[in-house]
Amino acid sequence: MQAALTGHLVLSTFHTNDALGTIPRLLDLNLDASVLADALIGVVSQRLVRCLCEVCRQPPWLAVEEEFQRITGELPAYRPVGCEQCGYTGYHGRLPIIEYVEMTAGLRQALLNGGRSLATLKEAVVGHRRSMAASAKAWIVSGMTTPQEVQQVLGVKFWAELAEEHGKPAGLLNFDVGSNNQADRRMKVLLLSTDAELAARLGAALTYGVARVDDEKAAVAYIEQHGDVIALVLDSGLCAGPFEDWMLGLRTALASSGLPGLFVLREGTQAFQTLLDNYGGQHIGIEEVPTDALAAAVNRLLQGIH
Numbered sequence: 001m002q003a004a005l006t007g008h009l010v011l012s013t014f015h016t017n018d019a020l021g022t023i024p025r026l027l028d029l030n031l032d033a034s035v036l037a038d039a040l041i042g043v044v045s046q047r048l049v050r051c052l053c054e055v056c057r058q059p060p061w062l063a064v065e066e067e068f069q070r071i072t073g074e075l076p077a078y079r080p081v082g083c084e085q086c087g088y089t090g091y092h093g094r095l096p097i098i099e100y101v102e103m104t105a106g107l108r109q110a111l112l113n114g115g116r117s118l119a120t121l122k123e124a125v126v127g128h129r130r131s132m133a134a135s136a137k138a139w140i141v142s143g144m145t146t147p148q149e150v151q152q153v154l155g156v157k158f159w160a161e162l163a164e165e166h167g168k169p170a171g172l173l174n175f176d177v178g179s180n181n182q183a184d185r186r187m188k189v190l191l192l193s194t195d196a197e198l199a200a201r202l203g204a205a206l207t208y209g210v211a212r213v214d215d216e217k218a219a220v221a222y223i224e225q226h227g228d229v230i231a232l233v234l235d236s237g238l239c240a241g242p243f244e245d246w247m248l249g250l251r252t253a254l255a256s257s258g259l260p261g262l263f264v265l266r267e268g269t270q271a272f273q274t275l276l277d278n279y280g281g282q283h284i285g286i287e288e289v290p291t292d293a294l295a296a297a298v299n300r301l302l303q304g305i306h
């Protein structure tokens with residue numbers, strides 16, 4: 001920041017959920033807001049998605065493509081097929097989807113006024129920010145890649161962001177984007193629990209597939225391997241120590257996935273419930289599994305994601 005203030009162009013990297021999230025993270029490091037307002041020019045974030053193979057791509061017709069059209073009013077130009085040229089993947093090469101935020105007079109003023117919440121910052125950069133979803137949408141409509149591929153890379157938050165930008169309600173996302181798991185090609189709710197019976201009960205209550213992992217480390221590995229997770233269900237039975245520590249561990253491991261989470265509370269977790277209520281965390285009692293209440297809670301979760 002000192003080098004930047006003296007007029008040097010400084011490029012640096014930072015780990016956050018999205019470009020705008022860099023600003024509160026820098027402020028968290030006790031950087032002075034007025035220094036940041038002067039020194040920062042902008043933030044760019046980039047992910048790579050596969051390009052459609054131009055030899056074998058075909059016009060779209062899948063449910064996932066209809067969902068894209070419902071939200072944006074435009075149809076993806078092509079869908080992947082697979083041929084000898086592309087090794088039967090339907091894709092060939094990669095291209096970047098890019099999110100950016102520019103420093104503006106409005107953002108500078110918001111920072112000087114002490115603004116640091118994402119909502120405040122977002123309002124200050126209207127017209128000077130481009131989301132991942134908007135960047136991906138442009139590539140999809142021009143036939144360079146597909147909604148399926150973008151979802152594999154960005155996760156289900158792609159749909160929430162796209163819906164938000166177009167002022168449409170988020171959909172239920174119960175379509176198949178082609179997971180690696182041939183046995184069950186439905187979108188998955190990922191259960192973090194050692195209780196296999198709970199997984200079975202959950203499976204019976206939901207129209208989505210259910211995958212179970214033992215802990216957050218396995219959850220991260222699962223999410224990286226499969227592009228089909230739409231939500232997390234977290235069993236409070238996994239918590240061995242103080243709830244705050246468990247929550248912090250979960251947040252550290254899983255926040256970057258951008259997936260919405262629902263806690264299943266076991267008996268004797270009143271203190272945890274209070275903690276969740278304070279943070280606006282969604283939860284449901286284990287006695288309500290597998291009633292319709294659980295399916296309704298998961299659907300509410302998916303409708304409300306931003």
Ligand SMILES: [Zn+2]
Pocket residue numbers: 053054055056057081082083084085086087088090091
């Ligand atoms: Zn091909």
